[in-house]
Amino acid sequence: MADHIILVENPTDWKSHFPKLPVVAAKDYLAKPEYSSAGRNLRVLNLCRSYRYLSVGYYCSLLAEARRHRVIPSVRTLNDLSRKSIYSLDIEDLDDHVQQVLGKPRPGFTATAFELDIYFGQCPAKELQELARQLFGVFRAPLLRVEFRLQGQWRIATLKALHLHSLSTEQEEIFLGALATYLSRRWRQPRARNNYRYDLAMLHNPKEAMPPSNNKALQQFIRVGRECGVNVELIEKKDYGRLAEFDALFIRDTTGIDHYTYQFAKKAESEGMVVIDDPDSILKCTNKVYLDELLRTHRIRMPKTVIVRRDNLERVDSEIPYPIVLKIPDGSFSRGVFKVNDRTELLEVAGRLFKASDLVLAQEFLYTDFDWRVGILNRTPLFVCQYFMSKEHWQIYHHEPGEGRTTREGDAKTFRVEDAPEIVIKTAAKAASLIGNGFYGVDLKQTSKGIVVIEINDNPNIDHGVEDTVLKEDLYRKIIEDFVWRLDRKRGK
Template identity: 40%
Template sequence: MPQLYLVVDDLDQWTHTLAGEAVISFETYLTEHPIKGQKKTRIINLCNTDQYLSTGYYCSLLAEAREHKVLPPANTLTDLSSQQLTLVQAAEVLEDLDQKDLTRTDDGYAFRIYFGRTALPQLKMLARRLFERFPCPILEVRLAFLPGAQAATAVAPNEAVAPVDAVDDSVTADSWQVRSVHAIAFAQLDEQEAPEFVAALEKFTQSVWRKPRSSKASRWDMAILVNPREKLPPSDAKALKKMERAAQKMGFAVEFIGPQDYARLGEFDALFIRETTAIDHHTYRFARKAEIEGLVVMDDPTSILRCCNKVFLQDAFTYNDVPTPLTRIVSSGSDASLDTLESVFSYPIVLKIPNSAFSVGVMKAEDRTMLKKMLNELLAKSALILAQEYLYTEFDWRVGVLNNRPLFACRYFMAKGHWQIYNHGEDRIGSGGWETLPTYEVPKAVLDAALKSARIIGDGLYGIDIKQQGNKVYVIEVNDNPSLEEGVEDAFIGDELYMQVMSEFARRLENRGR
């Protein structure tokens, strides 16, 4: 079990007794650590963090340099030092605030969060979400209630207020806003607050950082991010179970985590994202935090950034001579733009929002009237839209690539009576059939195009969609976090598919000396 240390500015400040925890001063941590032979160490930094180069900041920074898991991580302290950035992020979680029980005062409403916990029932969800976003032992939060007329413009002296439109669609509505969020040192708690903090600390260390792992000793800890509420997850339950068994064979203790476990990433050595990714989404924040904290993460945030935007893909494909359908980037639904598109394309014309997934946000215009209507509809959601020639095929190739090597190959057939693989009807989502083949039976042109396009993105796990007409192939897109479902992508090589993925995680950890 990893050794846990609580680091404080001055040992005289700590008068509490906790079973199993070692309390040390920052000076001791600075001069006597790391301890030789002590492989896994976790640090809870309770030092003063109110300044950029404070002891608390250096405590977290040194912990990361020593490969110790630390709370809070240095990047969180850096984020909190920029209140404008902090408040924009904090505004995203205000939707969970139960406003009816809060007292409106001129000074606002202040409260403290201890490891994501608060004694105020109406603020429990908000406290947990803020801790997920800013994982610090102690956070001091101040809320302000602003009438609609003031909400869009009011700024307190020396404090930035998150914009109303980050919280609510209407800038004229009355609303609570986050006025400030700060990390607080243990020494700043008074006699009444300290016992509440210690109780939260005990619960946190017992239920989270001291949670028992597998009875069998494992070399590494892996988190697999899933979301049971997702309608079209990239892996089904049977595939996830096979991943878990493969990971265990490679020396991993596996835990399935969800969106609520953001603050726990420091517990793990590796993160495997098995939830559909997006940029303005917790999946990207998980990937970014995991990368910063030194985890092996698949897929990495750079791959997510590149794959989740088809404008980037199209530009990169063009620059690198990857074969693609005839494509134009559109920024206007004006008549002049329609004239230009009609001079380039024949109907039907395919329109795509850049961050579409599973065929959502992809439309087919059969004539000018439909083109104008669909284009304006999509431009209301994105400043740029892709217009693309329509290529009829009975199926799309999907070539899975891992670290620039072929992993699997499938033919995904179009949904019955539809022009796409997925048909999003009013009551249900339909899809076509599939056929899985050995990668050595894939036409060379298809395989070459898949590998060439994957190299543009990186060395992660990708699914490349390709259309083939005769001897010509066209790369449609590269997907990070591709589907890995039992009986589909693994139909040819079976459990070996999951073993290869987990072997890659192990290889990367080995190369880091972990």
């Protein structure tokens, strides 16, 4: 059997002048045993006449997913399109892109609505090609029609699937060209990674100023992964539509709820992939209000904390002495964290933070020369670091104010797990276990009053030259091997 098949509802839909490709009648795909027993790498291109709920076309995609074939469009895409709703990755970014392109003055263009047809991510209008690619990345349907409307500014109004049998002669020509390009990129040239046991996508942002893993660390993951029989491939935000090509996702990008990293995690989970950071861990770890409640409920010591609202702001300094640390709930890398020394600063800084969040955290100020960081994977400590405060500053990261600002970072020292204080390890392990069995970095302070947990990070740093100083490449190997273990369990091995 070929490594890919094209499904049509009526054999006459694949016309005589179309290229000779492995075309299969939808009824045969649904009924014949050779297709139900085909391997998981079979790629299925569903070109049925209808994708409505419980139609033949819908069942083709549904059974393809049950058979673990790699099908487009997926059932999720069909459901999204059928509701005429855009449940997509960062749709605001797409609308912004629409406005950038269509908002430019064009002589003689007075329309307030128009349609664009997209064929496998390709479109006839060159100025809209990047948008077409992005839409195909989110909605991997072979043929899409997009309606744009001018509603104050240009926006995507509706999306719907087109069907092969309804194409005009001119559209057929565009379709066949786009199909040839799509097949050559995806199927006719199998990538070397198909020789590996598993395929791991590692999401990163090459433009991020302070990523969770530096470039040398990413390359170590790739090299060690291959030694472990895992093909590790770097992907970016634009590769959202390719997630189903992989067995697992490892997020090496700073996470957030209102962020594409969370959408990637949710998509990977819905595809049945192994994913770190999983959506639940992102949800729990990125919000400091949640962490405060969680740790207090389980009697894990943390700095004295007050959840601040506009109506109790005036009473905060009666509960916590100055200086007070104010935090937005979802900050990272010392961003959104401010120290205030008196009531004037308290009111001024809190006022600014309330513009972004209805709740703010106020904490007692506990200065130490360094914070402990314990990296924990699947409830097992992996590494221990001391992160020292930035020179002449009270935080590890010092973000300089003003335009063109720079960020200064304190030094770091890495220890063997067995050489770190036992109480640090035990406290970190207990805290991380409250989140799950993923990959976490627990930050703690060692004070005169004992060990205090500052926060739990869902995507702790793995930087070459810092966290890997003790274990070296074994650190990367332990993480890759954990993915293999999870994947083996999922497949019942």
